[in-house]
Amino acid sequence: MESKCYNLCLLIDDNFIDNFVTRKILESGNFAKEIVVYQSAPEAIQALKDKKIVPDVIFLDIRMPLMDGFAFLDEYDKLVIDHKQDIKIFMLSSSLDPVDFRLSTQNKYITQFIHKPITHKVLEAICI
Template sequence: MIIDDNEMDNLLNKIILEKFNYSQNIQLYNSPTVAIKDLTEGKITPDAIFVDINMPEMTGFEFVEAFEKIERPELLKSKLFIISSSDDKQDIRKAFSFKSVSKYLTKPLDIIQLTSE
């Protein structure tokens, strides 16, 4: 699952993930509120979620807060990645203040960022 209000970023990130066989079935969302709704209703149970920080209707941080409140134990297996064009240390610190965030990645995605510890 990729959540970003920028359609070009969504498509580029999807191509990168598919090219390196990171995932074969990628759901794209331009709206974090629709993504939260689908996750809450059990319409999707992704292995990985990539969410942009800066979006108009709900920030990536607000998305993570809402995600962590969803009561679906199977979502505990989902890896959550924050993606941003910013490498601001304050954003990085805030991202890792959430228990569900696995990594902070900068745009554009690349396989080295995804596979490095």
């Protein structure tokens, strides 16, 4: 990817190592001008609610303590934010559970389910 695909990318994952790896891949792939990372889904919801961040794209982990990815989506549904319909949410997970995959594909906010770790090839397909 030559130019940046998005302005702001929000990464929500409780795992520090996964965040580090994903962020490095996003940066090296020139994916977004800014990458904001939250290790807690409730903190990310609050930042969205307070309009501290206005992402173009969100990478959301499924398995997290306090609030998992699906609970995040329930709270996200209640938010009143500008251009909500334009925000792309990618479920980024190492889960092999077919129920997780099915639930993510049935959610109106999820653009795509992506297995960790994300790759440059996947990022290129997202930027098309």
